[in-house]
Amino acid sequence: AQKVTQAQTEISVVEKEDVTLDCVYETRDTTYYLFWYKQPPSGELVFLIRRNSFDEQNEISGRYSWNFQKSTSSFNFTITASQVVDSAVYFCALSEPTSGTYKYIFGTGTRLKVLA
Amino acid sequence: DVKVTQSSRYLVKRTGEKVFLECVQDMDHENMFWYRQDPGLGLRLIYFSYDVKMKEKGDIPEGYSVSREKKERFSLILESASTNQTSMYLCASSLFSGSNRETQYFGPGTRLLVL
Numbered sequence: 717a718q719k720v721t722q723a724q725t726e727i728s729v730v731e732k733e734d735v736t737l738d739c740v741y742e743t744r745d746t747t748y749y750l751f752w753y754k755q756p757p758s759g760e761l762v763f764l765i766r767r768n769s770f771d772e773q774n775e776i777s778g779r780y781s782w783n784f785q786k787s788t789s790s791f792n793f794t795i796t797a798s799q800v801v802d803s804a805v806y807f808c809a810l811s812e813p814t815s816g817t818y819k820y821i822f823g824t825g826t827r828l829k830v831l832a
Numbered sequence: 833d834v835k836v837t838q839s840s841r842y843l844v845k846r847t848g849e850k851v852f853l854e855c856v857q858d859m860d861h862e863n864m865f866w867y868r869q870d871p872g873l874g875l876r877l878i879y880f881s882y883d884v885k886m887k888e889k890g891d892i893p894e895g896y897s898v899s900r901e902k903k904e905r906f907s908l909i910l911e912s913a914s915t916n917q918t919s920m921y922l923c924a925s926s927l928f929s930g931s932n933r934e935t936q937y938f939g940p941g942t943r944l945l946v947l
Contacts, residue, residue: 725872749933759841759941761922766935807874817863817882817928819890820936824874 718743718812722823729798730831737793737826739808745769748810750791751820752782755805767791798830835859836939838923844945851910853942855923862928864906865936866890866898869920881906882928913946920944 719742729735741750752764765775767784775782779796795802805827809820839854855864863882867875867890877890879898887898895917899907906925910917920943924936 751935753938759920759922759943761924761938763935763937766933768933811933814880815882815888816886817880818926818931818934819865819877819880820875822875824872 718745718810718821720808720810720821720823722806722808722826724826725824726827726829728829728831731800732797734794734796735798735828735830737795737806737808737828739791739793739823741789741791741808741810743789743810743812745812748812750784751809751811752791752793753807753809755807755825757804761807764793795828798828800830800832803828803830836923836925836937838921838939838942840942841940842943842945844947845910845913846947847914849910849913849946851913851944851946853908853910853921853923853944855906855908855925855939856904857906857925857937858904859925859927859937860903861925861937862903863926863934863936864900865924865926866896866906866908867922867924868892869922869941875922878908913944915946918944918946 721740748769753761783792805825807825808823836857865880866878881900897909923939926934926936
Protein backbone atom coordinates (compact mmCIF):
# COMPACT_ATOMS: atom_id res chain seq x y z
CA ALA A 717 0.00 0.00 0.00
CA GLN A 718 1.12 3.53 -0.60
CA LYS A 719 2.21 5.44 2.42
CA VAL A 720 3.68 8.79 3.44
CA THR A 721 5.61 9.16 6.69
CA GLN A 722 6.50 12.39 8.41
CA ALA A 723 8.30 11.15 11.49
CA GLN A 724 8.80 14.58 13.04
CA THR A 725 5.64 15.49 14.89
CA GLU A 726 6.83 18.88 16.09
CA ILE A 727 9.98 20.93 15.63
CA SER A 728 10.95 24.12 17.41
CA VAL A 729 13.68 26.40 16.15
CA VAL A 730 14.86 29.90 16.89
CA GLU A 731 14.40 32.50 14.21
CA LYS A 732 17.12 32.52 11.53
CA GLU A 733 17.99 28.87 12.07
CA ASP A 734 17.72 26.48 9.13
CA VAL A 735 15.28 23.60 9.51
CA THR A 736 14.59 20.46 7.48
CA LEU A 737 11.26 18.65 7.46
CA ASP A 738 11.46 15.00 6.47
CA CYS A 739 9.09 13.09 4.22
CA VAL A 740 9.49 9.42 3.32
CA TYR A 741 7.08 7.67 0.97
CA GLU A 742 6.25 4.19 -0.28
CA THR A 743 4.77 3.48 -3.67
CA ARG A 744 4.77 0.78 -6.33
CA ASP A 745 4.10 3.24 -9.12
CA THR A 746 6.93 4.19 -11.44
CA THR A 747 5.37 7.54 -12.20
CA TYR A 748 4.11 9.50 -9.25
CA TYR A 749 3.83 13.00 -7.89
CA LEU A 750 4.72 14.38 -4.49
CA PHE A 751 3.41 17.57 -2.93
CA TRP A 752 4.12 19.84 0.02
CA TYR A 753 1.47 21.99 1.68
CA LYS A 754 1.64 24.58 4.45
CA GLN A 755 -1.19 25.01 6.94
CA PRO A 756 -0.87 28.25 8.92
CA PRO A 757 -2.97 28.83 12.06
CA SER A 758 -5.81 30.15 9.89
CA GLY A 759 -6.40 26.58 8.74
CA GLU A 760 -6.26 26.68 4.96
CA LEU A 761 -3.78 24.37 3.27
CA VAL A 762 -1.55 26.32 0.93
CA PHE A 763 0.12 24.52 -1.96
CA LEU A 764 3.92 24.89 -1.96
CA ILE A 765 5.37 22.52 -4.52
CA ARG A 766 4.70 19.57 -6.79
CA ARG A 767 7.44 17.21 -7.95
CA ASN A 768 7.26 14.28 -10.35
CA SER A 769 9.23 11.08 -9.98
CA PHE A 770 11.32 11.68 -13.10
CA ASP A 771 12.73 14.96 -11.97
CA GLU A 772 15.33 14.59 -9.24
CA GLN A 773 16.68 18.08 -9.50
CA ASN A 774 16.56 20.00 -6.28
CA GLU A 775 14.21 22.94 -6.29
CA ILE A 776 14.79 26.28 -4.63
CA SER A 777 12.26 29.04 -4.15
CA GLY A 778 13.54 31.89 -2.04
CA ARG A 779 14.22 30.52 1.45
CA TYR A 780 12.55 27.21 0.61
CA SER A 781 14.28 24.26 -0.98
CA TRP A 782 13.31 20.67 -1.64
CA ASN A 783 15.54 17.63 -1.92
CA PHE A 784 14.01 14.70 -3.79
CA GLN A 785 15.94 11.42 -3.59
CA LYS A 786 14.35 8.47 -5.32
CA SER A 787 16.99 6.07 -3.97
CA THR A 788 15.86 6.71 -0.41
CA SER A 789 12.20 7.50 -1.26
CA SER A 790 12.48 10.86 0.42
CA PHE A 791 11.27 14.34 -0.43
CA ASN A 792 12.62 16.64 2.25
CA PHE A 793 11.84 20.31 2.69
CA THR A 794 14.33 22.85 4.04
CA ILE A 795 13.61 26.37 5.20
CA THR A 796 16.69 28.56 5.36
CA ALA A 797 16.89 31.43 7.85
CA SER A 798 13.50 30.59 9.32
CA GLN A 799 11.07 33.33 10.29
CA VAL A 800 8.18 33.47 12.73
CA VAL A 801 5.77 33.53 9.76
CA ASP A 802 7.00 30.06 8.83
CA SER A 803 5.29 28.67 11.92
CA ALA A 804 2.69 26.26 10.59
CA VAL A 805 1.89 22.61 10.07
CA TYR A 806 3.51 21.21 6.94
CA PHE A 807 2.10 18.23 5.07
CA CYS A 808 3.71 16.01 2.49
CA ALA A 809 1.41 14.09 0.11
CA LEU A 810 1.65 11.45 -2.60
CA SER A 811 -0.81 11.19 -5.46
CA GLU A 812 -2.22 7.74 -6.24
CA PRO A 813 -4.87 6.45 -8.67
CA THR A 814 -8.33 5.66 -7.38
CA SER A 815 -11.84 5.18 -8.77
CA GLY A 816 -12.17 7.51 -11.72
CA THR A 817 -9.42 9.90 -10.74
CA TYR A 818 -6.44 10.41 -8.40
CA LYS A 819 -6.35 11.05 -4.70
CA TYR A 820 -3.70 12.10 -2.19
CA ILE A 821 -2.15 10.09 0.58
CA PHE A 822 -1.11 12.59 3.25
CA GLY A 823 1.49 12.29 5.94
CA THR A 824 0.45 13.16 9.47
CA GLY A 825 2.14 16.54 9.26
CA THR A 826 4.99 18.30 11.06
CA ARG A 827 4.23 21.27 13.27
CA LEU A 828 6.99 23.86 12.98
CA LYS A 829 7.34 26.51 15.66
CA VAL A 830 9.73 29.33 14.96
CA LEU A 831 10.53 31.31 18.07
CA ALA A 832 11.51 34.98 17.96
CA ASP B 833 -7.01 33.16 -8.86
CA VAL B 834 -8.00 29.80 -7.45
CA LYS B 835 -10.89 29.94 -5.02
CA VAL B 836 -12.50 27.30 -2.84
CA THR B 837 -14.99 28.52 -0.26
CA GLN B 838 -16.69 26.73 2.58
CA SER B 839 -20.01 27.84 4.01
CA SER B 840 -18.86 28.24 7.62
CA ARG B 841 -15.56 28.67 9.42
CA TYR B 842 -17.00 27.57 12.77
CA LEU B 843 -20.07 25.51 13.54
CA VAL B 844 -21.57 24.25 16.81
CA LYS B 845 -24.23 21.54 16.63
CA ARG B 846 -25.96 19.19 19.03
CA THR B 847 -25.80 15.41 18.96
CA GLY B 848 -28.39 14.00 16.59
CA GLU B 849 -28.71 17.10 14.43
CA LYS B 850 -28.40 16.90 10.67
CA VAL B 851 -25.45 18.99 9.54
CA PHE B 852 -24.69 20.33 6.09
CA LEU B 853 -21.24 21.55 5.12
CA GLU B 854 -21.06 23.23 1.76
CA CYS B 855 -18.10 23.77 -0.54
CA VAL B 856 -17.98 25.84 -3.70
CA GLN B 857 -15.16 26.17 -6.20
CA ASP B 858 -14.96 28.64 -9.05
CA MET B 859 -12.25 26.93 -11.11
CA ASP B 860 -14.44 24.56 -13.16
CA HIS B 861 -12.67 21.61 -11.56
CA GLU B 862 -14.04 18.13 -12.10
CA ASN B 863 -12.73 16.64 -8.85
CA MET B 864 -13.84 17.61 -5.37
CA PHE B 865 -12.85 16.11 -2.05
CA TRP B 866 -13.90 16.19 1.59
CA TYR B 867 -11.33 15.52 4.33
CA ARG B 868 -11.37 15.59 8.07
CA GLN B 869 -8.31 16.59 10.03
CA ASP B 870 -7.63 15.42 13.55
CA PRO B 871 -4.51 15.91 15.69
CA GLY B 872 -1.94 13.20 15.07
CA LEU B 873 -3.94 11.66 12.23
CA GLY B 874 -3.32 14.13 9.44
CA LEU B 875 -5.92 14.49 6.71
CA ARG B 876 -8.23 11.59 6.04
CA LEU B 877 -10.40 11.37 2.96
CA ILE B 878 -14.13 11.02 3.62
CA TYR B 879 -15.66 11.19 0.14
CA PHE B 880 -14.76 12.48 -3.27
CA SER B 881 -16.46 13.17 -6.56
CA TYR B 882 -14.99 13.22 -10.05
CA ASP B 883 -18.11 14.42 -11.84
CA VAL B 884 -21.56 15.82 -11.23
CA LYS B 885 -23.76 13.29 -9.42
CA MET B 886 -20.79 10.94 -9.06
CA LYS B 887 -19.47 10.13 -5.61
CA GLU B 888 -16.95 7.68 -4.23
CA LYS B 889 -16.18 6.63 -0.70
CA GLY B 890 -12.85 7.60 0.71
CA ASP B 891 -11.11 6.05 3.66
CA ILE B 892 -13.59 7.00 6.42
CA PRO B 893 -17.10 7.41 4.92
CA GLU B 894 -19.07 6.01 7.86
CA GLY B 895 -21.54 8.49 9.28
CA TYR B 896 -21.28 10.81 6.28
CA SER B 897 -22.93 11.27 2.91
CA VAL B 898 -22.33 13.73 0.07
CA SER B 899 -24.17 15.45 -2.71
CA ARG B 900 -22.94 16.94 -5.96
CA GLU B 901 -25.79 18.31 -8.01
CA LYS B 902 -23.72 21.01 -9.71
CA LYS B 903 -20.12 20.95 -10.82
CA GLU B 904 -19.04 23.80 -8.58
CA ARG B 905 -20.72 22.61 -5.37
CA PHE B 906 -19.97 19.62 -3.17
CA SER B 907 -21.88 19.13 0.08
CA LEU B 908 -20.96 16.96 3.04
CA ILE B 909 -23.87 15.75 5.18
CA LEU B 910 -23.76 14.39 8.68
CA GLU B 911 -27.13 12.63 8.93
CA SER B 912 -27.08 12.47 12.73
CA ALA B 913 -24.12 14.29 14.24
CA SER B 914 -22.17 12.58 16.99
CA THR B 915 -19.48 13.90 19.31
CA ASN B 916 -16.81 11.84 17.56
CA GLN B 917 -17.45 13.89 14.43
CA THR B 918 -16.08 16.98 16.14
CA SER B 919 -13.23 17.88 13.83
CA MET B 920 -11.84 20.23 11.22
CA TYR B 921 -13.37 19.60 7.79
CA LEU B 922 -11.50 20.59 4.67
CA CYS B 923 -12.79 20.71 1.13
CA ALA B 924 -10.53 20.60 -1.92
CA SER B 925 -10.85 20.57 -5.68
CA SER B 926 -8.63 19.66 -8.60
CA LEU B 927 -8.70 19.54 -12.34
CA PHE B 928 -8.97 16.17 -14.02
CA SER B 929 -6.36 15.65 -16.72
CA GLY B 930 -6.13 11.86 -16.67
CA SER B 931 -2.83 11.95 -14.84
CA ASN B 932 -1.78 12.06 -11.22
CA ARG B 933 -0.11 15.44 -11.54
CA GLU B 934 -3.06 17.58 -10.62
CA THR B 935 -2.78 19.85 -7.63
CA GLN B 936 -5.54 19.99 -5.08
CA TYR B 937 -6.67 23.41 -3.87
CA PHE B 938 -8.15 23.73 -0.45
CA GLY B 939 -10.81 25.81 1.21
CA PRO B 940 -10.31 27.53 4.57
CA GLY B 941 -11.84 24.67 6.56
CA THR B 942 -14.82 24.36 8.90
CA ARG B 943 -14.23 23.66 12.57
CA LEU B 944 -17.23 21.64 13.74
CA LEU B 945 -18.00 21.10 17.39
CA VAL B 946 -20.72 18.57 18.24
CA LEU B 947 -22.03 18.86 21.79
